[in-house]
Amino acid sequence: MNDRVFVRFTRGERLFHWTNFLTFVVLALTGAFLYVPWQPYAQADAGETNRFLHRLLAIVFMATPILTMLLSRGRGFLGDLREAFTWRGEDFRSLWALVTRYYWTADDRTLPPQGKFTAGQKLHIVLQNVAFLVVAVTGLVLWFGAGRFPIEVFRWSIILHGLAALVMTCFVVVHIYMTTVMPMTNQAIAAMVLGTVSEEYVRRHHPRWYAQRR
Ligand code: HEM
Numbered sequence: 001m002n003d004r005v006f007v008r009f010t011r012g013e014r015l016f017h018w019t020n021f022l023t024f025v026v027l028a029l030t031g032a033f034l035y036v037p038w039q040p041y042a043q044a045d046a047g048e049t050n051r052f053l054h055r056l057l058a059i060v061f062m063a064t065p066i067l068t069m070l071l072s073r074g075r076g077f078l079g080d081l082r083e084a085f086t087w088r089g090e091d092f093r094s095l096w097a098l099v100t101r102y103y104w105t106a107d108d109r110t111l112p113p114q115g116k117f118t119a120g121q122k123l124h125i126v127l128q129n130v131a132f133l134v135v136a137v138t139g140l141v142l143w144f145g146a147g148r149f150p151i152e153v154f155r156w157s158i159i160l161h162g163l164a165a166l167v168m169t170c171f172v173v174v175h176i177y178m179t180t181v182m183p184m185t186n187q188a189i190a191a192m193v194l195g196t197v198s199e200e201y202v203r204r205h206h207p208r209w210y211a212q213r214r
Contacts, residue, residue, distance in 0.1 A: 004199040006213060008116075008191035010076050016068040017192055021172075023061040028169050030054040035162065055143060062136050084117055084125035094119035106184050113207040124175055127167070134164040 009017070030053050033041040041050050068077050090112040097111045098120050117125065138161040145154055179188040185205070191197045202210045 005196040006199060006202045007195055008197050009195050010072075011195065012068060012072050013076055013080070014192055014195055016064055016077065019064050020061065023057045023064070024168070024172065026057045027054060027061060028165065030057070031165055058139055065132075080116070081125070081129070083115065084122045087122065091119045091122060095123065102184075114205060114209070116206060116209040118205065120178070124171055127171055131164040131168045134160055135168065138164070
């Protein structure tokens with residue numbers, strides 16, 4: 001049996017991922033409580049605690065990518081971001097093949113060779129980053145903007161904050177399903193727990209990256 005493994009994510013990147021994930025879960029829960037103001041967790045002392053937790057975790061959520069970039073001194077993390085935001089013609093063709101064929105049939109014959117990230121993973125990273133900026137900017141307006149900005153800016157911030165949070169949550173649910181349950185891709189979770197994946201997995205799912213690293 002071939003037991004060669006490929007390092008996919010460094011310890012720092014994994015620490016960032018799990019901190020980001022845990023803070024996201026608490027932000028989504030505390031945010032959801034605030035979204036339904038007539039239930040008990042949004043009122044009186046429980047409501048205050050909930051608001052405090054949301055703000056506290058928001059600071060961690062916004063600080064972790066900045067700290068990770070500074071600590072990794074541009075290596076790994078920034079390279080991965082650059083790769084995820086670089087879309088080539090084949091990425092669009094891959095995305096089409098993924099959603100119209102591969103995810104339903106596991107047939108990868110029409111799938112162009114994928115790099116370190118598949119087109120689906122790239123889409124997820126791009127979307128989470130854009131939504132992160134929306135949720136952070138609008139969240140800061142909600143936090144500090146009362147009386148400082150025109151009321152329309154405040155109202156739009158409430159709408160955009162909720163919408164971006166909803167989109168992020170939907171994509172996180174799909175992401176969890178694909179990395180832990182879906183039979184074709186559920187080995188991916190090993191990369192975020194151990195940092196490594198098997199050679200066979202890389203050859204099958206990321207042949208372009210495999211060719212570069214071989
Ligand atoms: C990135 C940093 C974030 C900041 C600075 C932030 C800040 C805030 C603030 C100040 C509020 C108003 C709370 C109040 O009523 O007192 C709020 C509400 C809310 N947040 Fe966040 N938040 C952030 C991230 C998130 C994330 C990641 C989610 C969900 C995934 C989220 C979901 C919500 C929801 C659903 C509400 C309720 C909106 C409403 O009342 O209409 N937030 N946020």
